Amino acid sequence: MKLAVLACTGLDKAEGSVAREVAIRLAEEAGARIICPVVLNCTPARYKKALAEDRLIVVDGCAIQCAGRLAAAAQKKPAQKVIVSDVVKKTGATLGAGLRLGAEGLGVARMIVDDIEAAEAAACGRGPTSGEAPAGAEGATAAVRFAGPSDFIVVVHDKYEFRIPAEGFLFNANDVWVQVCGTRARVGISDYMQQHLTDITFVDPPPMGYVVEQFGELGTVESIKATFEVISPVSGTVVSLNQAVIDAPESINEDPYGAWIVELEPTSWEQDRALLVDGPAYAAEVERKASEY
Amino acid sequence: MAESTFMGVPRSKIPWAPSIDYEKCDFCMECDEFCPHRVFERRDGDVKLVVANPENCVVFCRACAKTCGPDALSFPDKPATVALIKRLRAAETALQAGPDTVDKKEGEE
Ligand code: SF4
Numbered sequence: 171m172k173l174a175v176l177a178c179t180g181l182d183k184a185e186g187s188v189a190r191e192v193a194i195r196l197a198e199e200a201g202a203r204i205i206c207p208v209v210l211n212c213t214p215a216r217y218k219k220a221l222a223e224d225r226l227i228v229v230d231g232c233a234i235q236c237a238g239r240l241a242a243a244a245q246k247k248p249a250q251k252v253i254v255s256d257v258v259k260k261t262g263a264t265l266g267a268g269l270r271l272g273a274e275g276l277g278v279a280r281m282i283v284d285d286i287e288a289a290e291a292a293a294c295g296r297g298p299t300s301g302e303a304p305a306g307a308e309g310a311t312a313a314v315r316f317a318g319p320s321d322f323i324v325v326v327h328d329k330y331e332f333r334i335p336a337e338g339f340l341f342n343a344n345d346v347w348v349q350v351c352g353t354r355a356r357v358g359i360s361d362y363m364q365q366h367l368t369d370i371t372f373v374d375p376p377p378m379g380y381v382v383e384q385f386g387e388l389g390t391v392e393s394i395k396a397t398f399e400v401i402s403p404v405s406g407t408v409v410s411l412n413q414a415v416i417d418a419p420e421s422i423n424e425d426p427y428g429a430w431i432v433e434l435e436p437t438s439w440e441q442d443r444a445l446l447v448d449g450p451a452y453a454a455e456v457e458r459k460a461s462e463y
Numbered sequence: 464m465a466e467s468t469f470m471g472v473p474r475s476k477i478p479w480a481p482s483i484d485y486e487k488c489d490f491c492m493e494c495d496e497f498c499p500h501r502v503f504e505r506r507d508g509d510v511k512l513v514v515a516n517p518e519n520c521v522v523f524c525r526a527c528a529k530t531c532g533p534d535a536l537s538f539p540d541k542p543a544t545v546a547l548i549k550r551l552r553a554a555e556t557a558l559q560a561g562p563d564t565v566d567k568k569e570g571e572e
């Protein structure tokens with residue numbers, strides 16, 4: 171899943187130029203797809219895919235909220251909404267004279283982009299980030315920060331205890347979890363499957379750039395007992411492999427929800443998630459599987 | 464045993480299981496030794512291995528095929544199976560919610 175940004179381009183106000191700058195930076199830094207409000211107004215069909223699939227950020231210059239209205243007309247609920255004039259008022263910033271952006275205007279744009287990226291990151295795992303969020307904007311290229319689970323549901327069966335994150339993780343029926351954060355999704359295997367496999371000795375991930383359909387195979391995990399096909403919970407493209415886990419496969423046994431295997435850029439998350447279950451539902455599934463086994 | 468479901472669909476409605484190509488199979492039993500779900504069963508006679516419990520097979524799993532040297536195991540088409548499950552789920556939801564609330568998101572006319 172990508173971000174899309176719909177910004178007003180208000181040509182008659184400096185706030186419009188700020189909105190435009192915010193859109194460009196989100197495109198550059200977070201890979202957001204830009205939706206031009208003028209084109210959207212004339213030919214809405216052009217953005218059908220973006221509006222159906224992406225998380226939409228709406229940036230308006232002033233209280234007229236042209237971009238917001240266009241989003242409403244397209245029946246798209248924004249994930250985030252910003253009005254530049256509100257930010258200017260709240261922070262006491264000035265935009266300088268004229269329509270061209272000066273240092274002040276660029277500063278306001280930077281601030282807004284940072285806020286949007288931080289909120290995108292926070293919208294994912296709201297786990298304990300232990301205050302280590304980097305203050306400088308430089309390091310944070312993609313607006314993505316995954317947080318570990320904070321709350322577990324524990325399913326007890328005989329001498330086994332299976333832990334399932336109460337929120338923030340979704341599961342497919344093949345015991346593979348996905349954690350989605352902004353425009354990225356991480357995939358790993360559940361605590362139940364990890365215990366089932368016992369000592370994991372080998373992780374064979376798919377290649378970088380691999381394109382997978384939901385329920386397609388995302389490599390395998392081998393243990394001393396069995397080989398497990400990682401069935402992908404999402405459709406998308408593999409954009410990152412967890413080298414630490416490939417080098418030390420036993421980390422999946424130690425920390426199944428931290429030891430992600432691959433990171434993807436999902437292509438149809440809204441559709442895919444309908445076929446996944448959340449923590450409590452998966453816990454019920456684990457209970458059933460454990461008792462049947 | 465209670466009827467098992469997969470993704471909310473009765474397992475019996477999902478035709479996912481290996482098929483053995485007896486032209487290729489040499490009854491090495493690697494697959495049977497590999498799979499912990501009692502999908503295969505050994506028999507006396509000419510055909511020494513059969514898919515006796517197809518519903519025990521984990522939907523979308525194809526792991527045993529990798530253990531098969533002669534490449535005698537095949538599975539149904541995955542995208543087609545996904546499509547089938549989606550259809551069965553939609554039918555179920557539509558039944559529960561009544562005809563007016565069918566999700567119109569997909570394939571609007
Ligand atoms: S596909 Fe998986 S569950 Fe099905 S028979 Fe093979 S190993 Fe067993």
Ligand code: SF4
Nearest residue numbers: 488489491492494531
């Ligand atoms: S592994 Fe292949 S050849 Fe061996 S018994 Fe199974 S199907 Fe036959």
